[in-house]
Amino acid sequence: MSGPEPPLTPGPGFRLLRTGAFALTICAGFVALFAYSMQASVLPDRFSMMTHENVDYGGGPQTGHGHMGHADHEHGSSTSVTDLTGPREGVPDRRFTLTAREARIRLGSGKTIEAWTFDGKAPGPELRVRQGELVEVTLLNEDIDDGVTLHWHGIDVPNAEDGVAGLTQDAVRPGERHTYRFRAEQAGTYWYHSHQVSSEQVGKGLFGAFIVEPREPEKDEREVTVLAHSWESGNGRTAAMGASDTLERKAITPGTPVRLRLINTDSYPVTFSLTGAPFEVAAIDGTDLNAPTELTDTRLELAAGGRYDVTFTMPATPVRHGVPEGVGLGGDDHDLGLLLSSDGKGDVPALENGPGFDPASYGEPEPTPFDASSDFDQEFEVVLDNRPGFYDGNFYMLWTINGEVFPNTPAQMVREGDLVKTTFVNRSFMDHPMHLHGHHVLVLSRNGVRVSGSPWWSDTLNVAPGESYEVAFRADNPGIWMDHCHNLDHAAEGMTMHLGYEGVTTPFEAGSETGNRPE
Ligand code: C2O
Ligand code: CU
DSSP: OOOOOOOOOOOHHHHHHHHHHHHHHHHHHHHHHHHHHHHHTSOOSSBOTTOOSOEEOOSSOOTTOOSOSSSBTTTTBOEEGGGOOSOOSSOOSEEEEEEEEEEEEEOTTSOEEEEEEETTBSSOOOEEEETTOEEEEEEEESSOTTOBOOEEETOOOOGGGSOOBTTTBOOBOTTOEEEEEEEOOSOEEEEEEOOSSHHHHHHTTOEEEEEEEOSSOOTTOEEEEEEEEEEEOSSSEEEEETTBOSEEEEEOOTTOEEEEEEEEOSSSOEEEEEESSOBEEEEETTEEOSSOOOBSSOBEEEOTTOEEEEEEEOOSSOEEEEOOTTSSSOSSGGGOEEEEESSSOSOOOOOOOOOBOOGGGSSOOOOOSSOTTSOOSEEEEEEEEEEEEEETTEEEEEEEETTBOTTSSOEEEEOTTOEEEEEEEEOSSSOEEEEETTOOEEEEEETTEEOOSSOOEESEEEEOTTOEEEEEEEOOSOSEEEEEESSHHHHHTTOEEEEEETTEEOOOOBBTTTTBOOO
16 A cells, blocks of 8 residues: 655745745735825816715705706706805905015014015914905915915805815916905904915915904904914924914003904914903804803813904903913913013913813803704714825825715705704814804704803814714805815815805816815
């Protein structure tokens, strides 16, 4: 009997070769997958914000919603965003020109910044108008290569005036100009900024305050505008209030009513505090609160892109406004901010790190045009999340909306007149200040608990990790509107979507070939 031949055992050389080949194949597979994913994530050279794979008609009645896209083919009627302008006729009450150009600016400490400016200033000039006035702003671009636009953050202008490159206009190239006209209907604290490569351009200084004074301004009120911003300064970021990165002293006569207009132009929430006087939060995102009550040493966390108006009566003793140690813009920011006193001199009181301000339970309720118990025509769900992946050919932490990154994020479709409810859920590990253009939303609830204080209208709502919010708005400003995270890096890495009105079209396109890059 002869047993079976012993199996041929390959020699060590062969085994090594075989293992090597196997490993190589696996590696090649990964490389190919990597290259493919990278390639597949490259954004198209040109794309229109009107054509979507992913259209969300909400949970409302679906009658007549049987087609995709914005144009209302069934009725053959469509409006271009270019027709949704502010008043084209009439002599403006206020006329401004802003010239975008590169310039070196000097912060309060003497530190210099290579900035992108309006009129050589960063932040750009504060624009002030009176409620009801017709405003005309001409934007000139001197030498910003990527092009520039002007977006009026928080002001519900007609769509054609909204300043979004690739959606409502083309970016304004060096040597070109663009004119915006709108009526300033809402009094309050707003800001303007470029909406072309905005993550880079806003960071470098292409922004400024836009203040709409009420028709009947408060008598003798002393106003101070505070723009919280961190500047790229060679070796890291420098926190500042406007261009002032040190303590600023101002003389204010005791008894004077004071209004601080706090604007966060940074990409992260900023925590302010005010010590030395009881104060009120008079307005959020430009809208006055009902029956605000007095607060003492309360920390004010302000969403990126958001605004608070803080009012108080100047006491005989110094008042300190700033960013408390350890929170806010980071680093040693406690030397930053304002010292207000009768003669601008005096000791600097320490900032108290008191309880946090909660807009959901502050002030008194009052009737609103709709509320949580209204019948909604459309209901949307927006889940904010993150995952590593490729975006436009680069490997990033992706910031997703319902699992997708722009332009595959959902386009929410509404009809003029719809009452819309949106639920935001943040499953990621960072804050997402959600900013809807062209509308103010009424905050209905947070984490399932109804807002119990003053009506809280917002245009930039910070959704913290783990939080959920229900908000509602009336679709009363036809157009195609951006709805994005105002951490502008997140927006640039996919956390952008938009709200479209049925029947509205845009001739503009975004993408590398068009030169339009809204984020
Ligand atoms: Cu402050 Cu889409 O912008
Ligand atoms: Cu975000």
